[in-house]
Amino acid sequence: MxxxxxxxxxxxxxxxxxxxxxxxxxxxxxxxxxxxxxxxxxxxxxxxxxxxxxxxxxxxxxxxxxxxxxxxxxxxxxxxxxxxxDPVLRPKSERDELVIKVSLAAARHDVDLIALLDRQRRATLRELRGLHRASRDLGATRTAERLQLERRIFDLEAEARWLDRVEALAHPTTDQEA
Known part of the structure; x- marks a missing residue:
């Protein structure tokens, strides 16, 4: 589209x-x-x-x-x-690999969910730092490159907050697993 x-x-x-x-x-x-x-x-x-x-x-x-x-x-x-x-909205049916991965890991006893979240958080923050460094070389104008970079920064910041939120959520109980 x-x-x-x-x-x-x-x-x-x-x-x-x-x-x-x-x-x-x-x-x-x-x-x-x-x-x-x-x-x-x-x-x-x-x-x-x-x-x-x-x-x-x-x-x-x-x-x-x-x-x-x-x-x-x-x-x-x-x-x-x-x-x-018309506003642009992300499709609700969009498959998010990270959500799928975390959902599956949360349901398994042989996967360390906290370690998985920590690895993902480190990778997210590493990419964020790189983007912030790159943004210093760009002017504060609405160029396509700047807009794409800013969008990615905000997406990664939201992802980092989401990872924190997932970690804070309670583990599923035995009743929920049945």
């Missing part, structure tokens, strides 16, 4: 070919997230099938090759407006 919506948002600014859209995406996101041309062309094909974009003519690139350009349809414009207006 984010690539589909991102391409629609780029096309809302101006029509473009797959290569132009890829280059604009990478430039605007400072190449924080890779985007290969195959992913762009497949997404454009789906957007065209779904009548969110349409062909806008061909251009000839610097190598002499022609490429199709695309523009938004009315439905595409509406989809972009909806994307800007």
């Amino acid at each position: 984010p690539i589909k919506s991102s391409l629609l948002a780029l096309l809302a600014e101006q029509p473009g070919s797959a290569s132009q859209l890829q280059q604009r995406f990478l430039a605007l996101t400072e190449e924080v997230w890779p985007l290969n041309i195959g992913q762009v062309t497949q997404t454009l094909a789906r957007l065209e099938r779904d009548e969110l974009i349409e062909a806008a003519g061909q251009i000839t690139g610097p190598t002499g090759r022609t490429a199709e350009t695309y523009r938004l349809t009315d439905a595409g414009h509406a989809a972009v407006e909806d994307w800007w207006a």
Whole structure:
């Protein structure tokens, strides 16, 4: 969904070919997230099938090759407006490997849950320290790199708090295990 919506948002600014859209995406996101041309062309094909974009003519690139350009349809414009207006929420069904691992470990007697939590906490804090060091080299501006780094820092801080909370929770009783 984010690539589909991102391409629609780029096309809302101006029509473009797959290569132009890829280059604009990478430039605007400072190449924080890779985007290969195959992913762009497949997404454009789906957007065209779904009548969110349409062909806008061909251009000839610097190598002499022609490429199709695309523009938004009315439905595409509406989809972009909806994307800007709708908040982004993480799916409730997202499988979180750490939650699964801790849940399974908590139910086993042969796994030292506290040691597992301590190892995870150390790894989380080590990554946090590295990100804080990296953040000192970035300006306090809303660049894609800074936004991604800040998001990761806040996620890791929340993870560390969650690990503390899990450790503080009571062990399941025999009645709960039955």
